[in-house]
Amino acid sequence: MSGYLWEKTGTATDEGAMRFMAGEDVVLDRELFVFDLRATAAHARGLGRRGFLSASDVGRIVSALDELSGLWAGGGFVLDGRYEDGHSAIESFLTERLGDAGKRVHLGRSRNDQVLAATRLYAVDALGRLVLLLRESAGAALERARDHAMDPMPGYTHLQRAVPSSVGLWMASFAESFCESAELCSLTRGWLNASPLGTAAGYGVNLDLDRGGVRDELGFGRLTINPMAAQAGRGKHEVQVVGAMWQAMQDVRRLAWDLSLFSTDEFGFVRMADTATTGSSIMPNKRNPDLAELLRGACATVGGCLAELQQAVSLPSGYHRDLQVTKPALVRAVRTTLDAVGLVPGVIGGTELRLGRMRAAIDASMMATDRAVELAAGGMAFRDAYREVGESLGSLGGIDPAESLRARVSAGACGDLMLDEIGARVAALC
């Protein structure tokens, strides 16, 4: 690495220390690069509108940035250890191509607000993608809920048989949970959708920058007003973004848990598609639900990223290089979550439901709660009804799960799944 933006004659930072400080930053900046390019073009145009850059310099800078975007997309420009970070790479490309005009682009900007802008654009984009994937996942679960609305399966509490339930209820629970997590991601996206550009190093600059114009060009909903508050948002926002992703991953984890449990021979309620299972290297008889297990494990990864971020944000006001530590955790959480949730619709749609096994696992004792509620509805005090049924569990009579499901008419329950309402919430996601 050579030619630092900040290099002055007569000073030199130790190469080993430089390597430690750069860490994997430049590689992680590959994720932020397209957003940094967009923000740099918007900044240059903003400078032009206020007369701080000539129209011809703006034109040349913007077309060099376009060229760099093209090269980047086609693999003709590589972001690696030759640069300290993505920001330096952009400026050196512009300076190499344009000479003096390239050297003018950093007027009124610091890498501190530059990295904030790129990170926010990246997070807004990632959350937007996640909302779509969660919507698809919710849609896939809803479809299975509709197809099997009244197919009985046991309902468990404490993993003990409790009451008759339905595949419809089970699948609709995922539709609603994914929808809820998508709503949280959407809210989080709106919350951080503010433009930090023009706050420079965290104290503003002695130029009347067109902050509003830059905000509009980049599609941000509002400005971060106070430059110190903009800096203070680094890490704080990442925690919230990764927290929202972790919530979505909790839904994925629950699904993965259910599938791995229900696909055991002991339960035998589902059979995961061959495309979602793997064999054993030693036991020829095995098919393993590795995909479900790794989806479950992905939640741990995202939770680890969240913990890492929470450790990183304990700083006084102003920029501190510690903040760079927020980047690996954010990028890892984003990649893991998008990859994992992207697989969910296929897993939901491709899992075979073994309805006979589910039905057979409902035993007569599971009708007890229905019976107690029936007696109580007929006038007996519930506690007395509970005792009476509890004392005669052996003589509960025949099992009719279908009747039990039909009778469970409390809103949202098996007899009234309200799938259209859940569907309307899913359709409203954006």
Ligand code: ARG
């Ligand atoms: N890589 C740095 C980061 O992520 C960029 C900002 C550097 N700013 C500075 N003042 N050294 O924070």
